[in-house]
Amino acid sequence: MAGFKDLKGQGHAPTLFMAFLYFDMSFMVWTMLGPLSTEITEALALGGHIMTAGEKATLLSLPILSGAILRIVLGFGVDKLGAKMTALISQSIVIVSLLTAFFMGDNITYNALLIVALGLGFAGASFAVALPQAGQWYPPKLQGVVLGIAGAGNIGVVIDFLFAPKIAEIWGWSSVFGVGAAMSIIVIIAYAFMAKDAPSDIYTARPKKVKDYIKLLGDKDTWWFSLFYAISFGGFVGFAGYMKVYLMNTYSADMSSFGLEMLDETNVKVIAGYFGALCIFAGAILRPVGGNIADKIGGVKSLYFFYSAVAVLVTISALVELPFTLAILVLFLIMANLGMANGAVFQLVPQRFGKDIGIMTGLVGCAGGLGGTALIKTLGWSKGAFDGYTAGFLIFACVVLVAIMGLSLVKTRWRTTWGFKAGGRI
Incomplete structure (x- = not known):
């Protein structure tokens, strides 16, 4: 069974690292509404909108739903545009969604939050981009460890629950979206410079x-x-x-x-x-x-x-x-x-x-x-x-x-x- 030491001299380490970081950051913002649910409920209540249990469930489930469907959409994007371009486009939509919530702040409406939630679905769909991009660079015998590293970004949801409520307590709930946007911008800039699509002599695309x-x-x-x-x-x-x-x-x-x-x-x-x-x-x-x-x-x-x-x-x-x-x-x-x-x-x-x-x-x-x-x-x-x-x-x-x-x-x-x-x- 292949291990980390077998990666030495193989593939493209910067791409593997950025695929992990991109997926980790994406998974974090994808699930951001969950740990902020109480704070958002209170902010909407101050604005006159009392969320029902059903409305709250809809808001929390919408990023999950759109992320599920968009995984297939982004999979086609990887085939047509390449993994890197697909990631840059989708992450730009995520950043716009985060900044929308940040700048609207306490003035945000429930319907506007639903639109933000849809945009965050592009972060959840990053699974269909990060894993193939990392895997393209490595031979079959190393796919398990490579996809394990890239897929470890699931830990991003833990980061949400650890830090989002505390940031909201100190600076307000909308600041969490501002911090998320700033971090996403840094990651996507690093990704743009460090990550690369595998050349044709290493990986031959078979478009779906x-x-x-x-x-x-x-x-x-x-x-x-x-x-x-x-x-x-x-x-x-x-x-x-x-x-x-x-x-x-x-x-x-x-x-x-x-x-x-x-x-x-x-x-x-x-x-x-x-x-x-x-x-x-x-x-x-x-x-x-x-x-x-x-x-x-x-x-x-x-x-x-x-x-x-x-x-x-x-x-x-x-x-x-x-x-x-x-x-x-x-x-x-x-x-x-x-x-x-x-x-x-x-x-x-x-x-x-x-x-x-x-x-x-x-x-x-x-x-x-x-x-x-x-x-x-x-x-x-x-x-x-x-x-x-x-x-x-x-x-x-x-x-x-x-x-x-x-x-x-x-x-x-x-x-x-x-x-x-x-x-x-x-």
Whole structure:
């Protein structure tokens, strides 16, 4: 198995580094609305707009939804314009969106925020640009470690939850968008000078066509993998986006008394960000661990374990009124298992669709984003309809059980057909 030392003398290190930095920065701004949800709600309320639970869920889910769809759009852009030009165009749209929120500040309207949220979707779609650009420079035997480095930008959402609430407390919520815009500008300037598209003698582009996507959509395994990733990545990004809203609505009093008696309400928002970051960090950092476990015991068996753990833990969250410390532990374990499931799904996808991995990454990635959108909307609906999250958690648990049943339906066929000659454990 290739490691970091094998990268020496191979490929183009500046491009690999900038692909990671571009993706990390993009993932950070993509999920920026989540940790600022309480502050934005209060700012709109001062302007006379009281957000309902449904409106809040729509706002938080819109970047996830647009990012999911735009992954396929930017995938075509990489083929037609090259990865670098596609990144520069899409990141420019992200920067304009961030600056719009910053300059409008407390005068911003809900509808304007929806437009900003759509623009932030271009940041979420950076997955379809950064990974191919990094991978183009390196031989097949190094793709795992290269894509692992470039894809480590998922950690950006943790940075959001750690710092965004504190910046908002000191300078105001809109300043977070200003800081994000400034950082994005610095990164994109560095990217413009350091990153390069691989020359034709190293990488030969094979542009994807619409018919290629249609062909793969006719394969039932595409839909199974889309379901599995909609639960694992969708669950991860959905819970991440809604984490602060859930904690503030359910445990704000507990956070105030959790050894924090001297803290005021503003500080509780910051503490909610810290606990959210802790849970999200588990899912982000353990993704490669899940892939490694899948390599050793098989992707299907590992998904059985991860999904079963998620189903049990989510059901506990739904039906048991947990004290705050136990609730955080359960959320931590839910995110950890979802993160490891992400790695397990993508241990299987390249074995089944090795020749079409680029297209499948776009399709399955899109499904993951759609899953996250559905989860946020479900939690928002549950809060609005029943003033609680029991129904939302139970619906997600039922969907996870459907996936477990799906694994039972496909495992024998997979292991006796393409899995028999895939070369890895199924």
